[in-house]
Amino acid sequence: MKILVTGGCGYKGHVLIPKLLARGYEVTAFDIQWFGNYLEPHKNLTVVKGDVRDIESIPLTGVDCIIHLSSIANDPCGDLNPQLTWEVSALATMQLADKAKRLGIKRFIYASSGSVYGVKDELQVTEELELKPISEYNKTKMVGERVLLSYQDDFVVQIVRPATVCGYSPRMRLDVSVNLLTMQALSKGKITVFGGNQIRPNIHIDDITDVYLHLIDHPEATGIYNAGFENISIMDIAKLVTKHLPVEIAVTESNDPRSYRVNSDKLLRTGYQPKKKVEDAILEIIEKYRDGTLKDEDQYHNLKWMQQTVFTK
Helix, strand or coil: CCEEEECCCCHHHHHHHHHHHHHCCCCEEEEECCCCCCCCCCCEEEECCCCCCHHCCCCCCCCCEEECCCCCCCHHHHHHHHHHHHHHHHHHHHHHHHHHHHHCCCEEEEEHHHHHHHHCCCCCCCCCCCCCCHHHHHHHHHHHHHHHHCCCCCCEEEEEEEEEEECCCCCCCCCCCHHHHHHHHHHHCEEEEECCCEEEEEEEEHHHHHHHHHHHCCCCEEEEEEECEEEHHHHHHHHHHHHHHHCCCEEEEECCCCCCCCCCHHHHHCCCCCCCCHHHHHHHHHHHHHHCCCCCHHHHHHHHHHHHHHHCC
């Protein structure tokens, strides 16, 4: 099978692509590489540096399956330049889907986001609930979903709404809750929690990348799937970190109202089972930091890095 992974040099791509290669797939990673490329060379891997908005530059010849990870990731980055966010995360998705149909590509797996639900009070947030996105990032993901669902008669459409991903990747992100709080404890000797009562669903990076493998194996599992297995508060994450790194937790006010739980029973019914927990992610980050593999660097903070490199004046 020949697989195109857009955003292949991102946080998830760096964990997913080695797994695809281990299965013997031929993989093309297409990425603008704002955050670099740490993928190990492999005889079945082609890395193409390019802009997903330029549809003609995306190598689609002979592709059997598209895994579309590319987007302006997270709310603060999406708000930096709303036009760019809509072009990358919505318009490019529309163009890619149209091109896939024209070329007869049969599989399209789309990385949406659990944040499309917005603020929810329900204890069980299932795929059937109304979407109320509150940021440019959420809105473009919702639009991307709707676009792809319109192509269900043309190719297999599988949409994943991941929870907040945690754990180590060679292209690390330290701006997501578990990773951020763990690094604060390691590098600053103190954790700062904004609010703390907000509930967030979480999923380990090994598990979310295994979800994509699972969907490749199950083309009959079409439609939309939540993917998140630990609905816990930001404060509870901080306390889990201090279980292994006994540091002070400072609490300040938050202007971030997002609080939601996801129910992933629909995904579990397809036979998928997660293997790791938030605590595994914390322990892995501690290990990588202590052995010198991981440091608290600007390039691992999307907003800070984009402000320094993409939007320099």
